[in-house]
Amino acid sequence: xxxxxxxxxxxxxxxxxxxxxxxxxxRVLRAMSTPLVGHLDPAFIDVMDDVQELxxxxxxxxxxxxxxxxxxxxxxxxxxxxxxxxxxDTVVVPGNGYFGERMASMVRRAGxxxxxxxxxxxxxxxxxxxxxxxxAHDPDLVALVHAETSTGVLQSNFADLAAIARDHxxxxxxxxxxxxxxxxxxxxxxxxxxxxxxxxxxxSCPPGASPLTLSGRAMDKILxxxxxxxxxxxxxxxxxxxxxxxxxYHHTAPxxxxxxxxxxxxxVAEEGIExxxxxxxxxxxxxxxxxxxxxxxxxxxxxxxxPTLNAVVLPDGVDDDAVIExxxxxxxxxxxxxxxxxxxxxxxxxxxxxxxxxxxxxxxVVGLGEAFEAQDADVDVAAGIEAxxxxxxxxx
Amino acid sequence: xxxxxxxxxxxxxxxxxxxxxxxxxxRVLRAMSTPLVGHLDPAFIDVMDDVQELxxxxxxxxxxxxxxxxxxxxxxxxxxxxxxxxxxDTVVVPGNGYFGERMASMVRRAGxxxxxxxxxxxxxxxxxxxxxxxxAHDPDLVALVHAETSTGVLQSNFADLAAIARDHxxxxxxxxxxxxxxxxxxxxxxxxxxxxxxxxxxxSCPPGASPLTLSGRAMDKILxxxxxxxxxxxxxxxxxxxxxxxxxYHHTAPxxxxxxxxxxxxxVAEEGIExxxxxxxxxxxxxxxxxxxxxxxxxxxxxxxxPTLNAVVLPDGVDDDAVIExxxxxxxxxxxxxxxxxxxxxxxxxxxxxxxxxxxxxxxVVGLGEAFEAQDADVDVAAGIEAxxxxxxxxx
Numbered sequence: 001x002x003x004x005x006x007x008x009x010x011x012x013x014x015x016x017x018x019x020x021x022x023x024x025x026x027r028v029l030r031a032m033s034t035p036l037v038g039h040l041d042p043a044f045i046d047v048m049d050d051v052q053e054l055x056x057x058x059x060x061x062x063x064x065x066x067x068x069x070x071x072x073x074x075x076x077x078x079x080x081x082x083x084x085x086x087x088x089d090t091v092v093v094p095g096n097g098y099f100g101e102r103m104a105s106m107v108r109r110a111g112x113x114x115x116x117x118x119x120x121x122x123x124x125x126x127x128x129x130x131x132x133x134x135x136a137h138d139p140d141l142v143a144l145v146h147a148e149t150s151t152g153v154l155q156s157n158f159a160d161l162a163a164i165a166r167d168h169x170x171x172x173x174x175x176x177x178x179x180x181x182x183x184x185x186x187x188x189x190x191x192x193x194x195x196x197x198x199x200x201x202x203x204s205c206p207p208g209a210s211p212l213t214l215s216g217r218a219m220d221k222i223l224x225x226x227x228x229x230x231x232x233x234x235x236x237x238x239x240x241x242x243x244x245x246x247x248x249y250h251h252t253a254p255x256x257x258x259x260x261x262x263x264x265x266x267x268v269a270e271e272g273i274e275x276x277x278x279x280x281x282x283x284x285x286x287x288x289x290x291x292x293x294x295x296x297x298x299x300x301x302x303x304x305x306x307p308t309l310n311a312v313v314l315p316d317g318v319d320d321d322a323v324i325e326x327x328x329x330x331x332x333x334x335x336x337x338x339x340x341x342x343x344x345x346x347x348x349x350x351x352x353x354x355x356x357x358x359x360x361x362x363x364x365v366v367g368l369g370e371a372f373e374a375q376d377a378d379v380d381v382a383a384g385i386e387a388x389x390x391x392x393x394x395x396x
Numbered sequence: 397x398x399x400x401x402x403x404x405x406x407x408x409x410x411x412x413x414x415x416x417x418x419x420x421x422x423r424v425l426r427a428m429s430t431p432l433v434g435h436l437d438p439a440f441i442d443v444m445d446d447v448q449e450l451x452x453x454x455x456x457x458x459x460x461x462x463x464x465x466x467x468x469x470x471x472x473x474x475x476x477x478x479x480x481x482x483x484x485d486t487v488v489v490p491g492n493g494y495f496g497e498r499m500a501s502m503v504r505r506a507g508x509x510x511x512x513x514x515x516x517x518x519x520x521x522x523x524x525x526x527x528x529x530x531x532a533h534d535p536d537l538v539a540l541v542h543a544e545t546s547t548g549v550l551q552s553n554f555a556d557l558a559a560i561a562r563d564h565x566x567x568x569x570x571x572x573x574x575x576x577x578x579x580x581x582x583x584x585x586x587x588x589x590x591x592x593x594x595x596x597x598x599x600s601c602p603p604g605a606s607p608l609t610l611s612g613r614a615m616d617k618i619l620x621x622x623x624x625x626x627x628x629x630x631x632x633x634x635x636x637x638x639x640x641x642x643x644x645y646h647h648t649a650p651x652x653x654x655x656x657x658x659x660x661x662x663x664v665a666e667e668g669i670e671x672x673x674x675x676x677x678x679x680x681x682x683x684x685x686x687x688x689x690x691x692x693x694x695x696x697x698x699x700x701x702x703p704t705l706n707a708v709v710l711p712d713g714v715d716d717d718a719v720i721e722x723x724x725x726x727x728x729x730x731x732x733x734x735x736x737x738x739x740x741x742x743x744x745x746x747x748x749x750x751x752x753x754x755x756x757x758x759x760x761v762v763g764l765g766e767a768f769e770a771q772d773a774d775v776d777v778a779a780g781i782e783a784x785x786x787x788x789x790x791x792x
Contacts, residue, residue, distance in 0.1 A: 004453050004665050006446045009655055011433045021432050021651060031405050032652060033429035036417050036602055038730045043407045050402045057400050070604075071467040071629060074647035078629045106628045198648065206432055206652035208466070208604045230626040232502045233467060233474045251470035252594065255417060256428060256602035257653070259405055269400050334434045 014328075015355065017364045018336040019149045019178070019309055019348050021200035021207060022355040024264075028205055031263035032256050039253045048243065051258055054265035058180055058203070058273060059195060059213045061187035067243035068209035068261055069234065070254050073177050073198025076210035078106050079234040080173050080194045081143070083222045087111030089140040092133050092170070094125050098150035098339045099175055103143050110230055115139060121341045122151045122311070124304045130161050134168035142170040147179035150339040152311030152348065153300045154183065159190040166191050171218055177201060180211060181268050182280040182308040182352055193218040199257070202280065202308055204353030205264035208257035264353075281307045283361045284351035286391040290365030291349075293387025294372070294379040299346050308356075311338065311346040312368070315377035320347055323371040331367035358392045410724075411751065413760045414732040415545045415574070415705055415744050417596035417603060418751040420660075424601055427659035428652050435649045444639065447654055450661035454576055454599070454669060455591060455609045457583035463639035464605035464657055465630065466650050469573050469594025472606035474502050475630040476569050476590045477539070479618045483507030485536040488529050488566070490521050494546035494735045495571055499539050506626055511535060517737040518547045518707070520700045526557050530564035538566040543575035546735040548707030548744065549696045550579065555586040562587050567614055573597060576607060577664050578676040578704040578748055589614040595653070598676065598704055600749030601660035604653035660749075677703045679757045680747035682787040686761030687745075689783025690768070690775040695742050704752075707734065707742040708764070711773035716743055719767040727763035754788045 016023050037043050048067075055066045069076040081103060085091055089112040094100035096119035104114035117133045119125050125144070134142065142165035146158050155161065162172045174195040176185050182202030187195050193215040199205035214222070214236065222229075222236050229235040233251065242250040268276055284307030288298055291312050299311035314320060320337045324347070327333045338346040349364060365388040369381030389395045412419050433439050444463075451462045465472040477499060481487055485508040490496035492515035500510035511533045515521050521540070530538065538561035542554050551557065558568045570591040572581050578598030583591050589611040595601035610618070610632065618625075618632050625631040629647065638646040664672055680703030684694055687708050695707035710716060716733045720743070723729045734742040745760060761784040765777030785791045 001453065001456060001458075003668060004446075004449045006450060006658070006662055006665065009427050009430060009443070009658060011430060011437075011439045011443065011655075013431065014433050014437065016432065016434060018434055020648060021434060024432055029429040029431065033425040034405060034407060035409065035425065036412065036420055036596075037407045037410050038412060038414055038417060038732075039603075040732075041407075041410065041724075041730065047405070047407065050400075053400045054402060057397065060397060062397075071471060072648045072650055075467060075471075075629050078627060082627070102628065109624055109626050109628055200432075200648060200651075206650070207435075207648045208650035208653050228505055230505050231474060231478070231630075232498065232505055233471050234627075234629075252416060252468045252596060252603045254468055254602070254604035254650075254653070255596075256656070257604050257650070259407075260652070262402070262405060266402055269402065272399060328437075334437065336434075336436075 013332055015333045015360050017350050017355055018334045019350050022204050022353040024204055025354045028260050028263045032260040034259050036255050039255055045247050051262045055211050058268055059187045061213050063213045063215055065219050066213040069212050072207040073210045076196035076212045079212055080196045081106040082110045082231050082234055083229050083236045084141055085110035085112035087227050090137050091141040092139045093143045094145055096121055096123055097148035099145050122299050124153050124155045127160055131164050139170045141173055143173040145175040147306050149178045149309055152306045152309045153304045154306035162191045178308050181276055184277050199261055202352045203264045205260045208254050209261045280356045283356040286361040286388040287351055289391035290384040290388030294384030308352045310349040312349055313346055318375045318377050326371040326374055327367045333367050409728055411729045411756055413746050413751055414730045415746050418600050418748040420600055421750045424656050424659045428656040430655050432651050435651055441643050447658045451607050454664055455583045457609050459609045459611055461615050462609040465608050468603040469606050472592035472608045475608055476592045477502040478506045478627050478630055479625050479632045480537055481506035481508035483623050486533050487537040488535045489539045490541055492517055492519055493544035495541050518695050520549050520551045523556055527560050535566045537569055539569040541571040543702050545574040545705055548702045548705045549700045550702035558587045574704050577672055580673050595657055598748045599660045601656045604650050605657045676752045679752040682757040682784040683747055685787035686780040686784030690780030704748045706745040708745055709742055714771045714773050722767040722770055723763045729763050758784055
């Protein structure tokens with residue numbers, strides 16, 4: 001067969017203000033160009049130790065079993081569900097966004113029975129509804145999304161919901177894909193048994209090694225399973241031999257991704273996790289102020305605003321694809337369309353990790369304003385920009 | 397909790413002559429430090445097209461469904477088994493090495509029934525044994541290891557075995573983890589329905605995005621399944637919406653790993669796949685000649701010698717861990733211990749990708765010789781080095 005003739009890799013420059021990936025800091029990119037050692041090299045064992053210590057810090061946990069899963073965020077998500085769901089287990093999942101549906105699919109594939117707690121897309125779950133579902137179904141697991149990437153909703157009463165689930169004897173699984181490192185989350189203090197995330201959101205690392213933490217209760221359940229986990233690759237009872245004290249071979253770790261994650265987590269530790277949370281809120285506040293200053297709204301109620309993912313309600317008559325294309329072509333900024341029942345109604349504007357910088361928030365507000373103007377929308381772009389600058393204390 | 401204080405990433409330099417990862421060329425490392433675009437960016441779609449075209453070339457296939465799985469080699473392996481095994485399917489797997497056992501575990505977790513064709517570790521499978529197993533068990537799948545990383549055995553009659561399996565109506569799955577790009581393998585010509593590999597062996601790319609190719613027959617089986625695939629993350633019927641014509645979101649691809657894989661595959665295309673195969677054989681031939689020149693042997697029969705993984709039989713009284721440690725500390729060379737029934741009897745010396753260079757083969761022979769001398773083994777190191785040099789046409 002013919003030999004392919006493929007040119008040099010020359011992707012365009014982008015500012016990544018979508019739902020992920022976010023921009024990657026130069027130090028992390030440099031870490032990813034480090035020559036490799038083997039995945040069982042004593043030097044790599046040290047790197048593993050570092051990454052685990054750093055992950056415990058960003059998860060705010062003392063859990064021993066805290067490590068990166070060898071895949072992108074959906075791999076750590078499935079690791080949580082496929083290990084913690086035994087055949088015929090009942091698992092409560094949220095019905096208010098795209099990722100609750102994915103949870104249900106993973107639960108079913110693991111042999112479990114999902115029970116959906118409904119709320120409209122764009123609203124958070126209601127504590128009473130969760131309590132009713134727990135009372136009615138006596139679930140083995142309760143899975144909750146802390147930060148819904150599809151709707152921009154922060155489940156801001158997360159600790160209360162976790163307490164309800166634990167009161168009913170369920171293990172609590174937390175999706176913190178779009179919040180870990182960007183919005184306050186406290187695994188141990190909030191009584192969470194399993195939490196998973198991705199590298200490419202608030203941690204600003206390329207995707208490929210994805211944080212997972214498991215409490216002692218969660219590990220007990222996994223190690224006491226009768227039926228084997230339905231995935232060999234994601235079987236925590238085997239993975240723990242590599243990421244636990246033994247450091248025995250299971251599969252080859254994604255060495256370069258672990259290097260990158262280590263550096264990304266180091267940056268969080270250098271800044272301080274509380275400072276990271278505060279920066280995300282401040283910078284995203286400028287996007288929020290800018291959008292509102294133009295005369296537009298964000299989707300959720302302010303009480304549930306998720307700084308890391310802003311669901312901007314589109315002006316009447318404005319086409320989302322046209323806005324996305326304009327921003328990409330004229331400003332080299334990536335934002336994304338709405339998903340599911342919000343498709344066509346909102347734009348998803350992320351503000352995560354190294355993308356959560358004042359200059360990028362301002363550029364995004366300017367770009368959004370111009371994109372709306374280009375479609376003759378009734379927006380006050382100048383007022384939006386001034387509101388964003390004021391939110392950042394940039395105005396004189 | 398305390399903020400971790402973790403220092404700069406400073407792994408030592410290594411020459412990777414173990415069973416993988418292999419050394420990564422500077423061009424691939426540089427590709428992995430490229431700033432990211434989004435996984436749905438039009439520019440990334442072009443990168444996906446390139447990677448798929450290049451993968452078809454290294455697999456020697458026209459299969460449309462040829463793409464990298466978002467994980468390390470065991471993820472592409474499990475993708476093959478969990479998609480192609482339906483509950484109560486019968487799957488023939490080889491019993492002559494470590495990776496046949498892993499296949500059996502994956503098949504069982506998918507709900508299938510593995511049937512093992514036995515051969516001693518260090519021997520290839522026998523065609524008559526496979527034919528007998530097919531006749532007795534009427535398997536739905538026959539899985540074969542082309543290059544056994546645990547034993548250094550090349551299943552050199554692979555095409556014949558595949559023909560036997562197909563004659564019995566089975567789909568043929570090929571493990572080419574340690575051969576793709578390093579040893580002749582022809583997916584279409586040899587009648588293979590599914591083949592999977594890893595990035596970090598003969599392709600010299602950091603692990604994290606792992607080649608998989610599926611024939612039309614294999615895709616028909618997957619798309620006609622009654623029971624859903626037991627992994628959401630690895631479900632090809634959903635993955636094909638991203639890697640197929642639609643390019644619709646499934647999960648976030650490991651963008652940086654795909655960048656690296658593209659560059660690594662470009663290097664193979666530039667060299668030419670046949671030239672790559674020839675280089676591996678020539679350079680590994682120097683390791684083989686060096687070891688034999690010292691008075692030692694390789695494990696398998698020469699007819700089944702696998703250039704990419706050389707199972708060096710240890711001299712009497714020599715401790716494998718001491719040799720491994722000496723090579724790492726004195727020569728910065730990584731080699732590995734034997735696995736399973738060969739543990740303690742052999743060293744596994746890889747020769748793959750960018751590690752398959754004459755200077756690295758010579759350094760390995762010198763290092764091995766010194767490590768054996770350090771344990772007072774009865775070896776003729778000078779003769780080994782001269783034999784290795786001669787094999788490379790380096791002697792005057």
